[in-house]
Amino acid sequence: MKEIEFSLTDPxxxxxxxxxxxxxxxHDYKSRIQIVKSTGETAEARSMLMTVRMGIRQGEVxxxxxxxEDESAIADCLEKMRGEL
Numbered sequence: 001m002k003e004i005e006f007s008l009t010d011p012x013x014x015x016x017x018x019x020x021x022x023x024x025x026x027h028d029y030k031s032r033i034q035i036v037k038s039t040g041e042t043a044e045a046r047s048m049l050m051t052v053r054m055g056i057r058q059g060e061v062x063x064x065x066x067x068x069e070d071e072s073a074i075a076d077c078l079e080k081m082r083g084e085l
Contacts, residue, residue, distance in 0.1 A: 002066045003036075004078055007059060014056035016048065022064075023048040025077055031068025038062060 008014060014035075026033045026045040033045035035054065038061055043050040045064070056062050066074050 002071050002075055004064045004066070004075060005061060006064060006078075006082065007061045008056060009058065011058050013058050013060070014051060014054065014062075016052060019048040019051040021081060022051055025074065025081070029068070029070050029074050031066050031071045031074055033074060034065040034067075036063040036065055 008018075010018065022033070022035065022045040035043045035045055035051055035056075037054050037056060041054060042065075043054050045051060054062075064078060
C-alpha cells in the first residue's frame with residue numbers, strides 16, 4: 001500500500017474536472033485507488049460523484065491511497081498530475 005499526500009491549488013477545490021481525471025486514471029489500472037480526506041472520509045476514485053461530494057477545498061490536504069499490483073505506476077502518474085490539481 002502507498003499513500004500520496006496532495007494539496008489543491010485550484011480555487012474551485014476538487015470539482016468535476018479533477019474528479020474526472022482521477023476516475024479516468026482509476027479505470028486504467030487494476031489497483032484500488034481511494035481518496036482520503038483529513039477527517040477520515042474516503043471515496044473510491046472510480047466514482048467521480050463520490051469524489052466531488054467529499055467537498056475538498058483549495059488548500060485542503062488529502063491523501064490518495066493505492067493498493068494493488070500496479071500501485072507504483074499509478075504513483076508515477078499521480079506525481080505528473082500534481083501540478084494540474
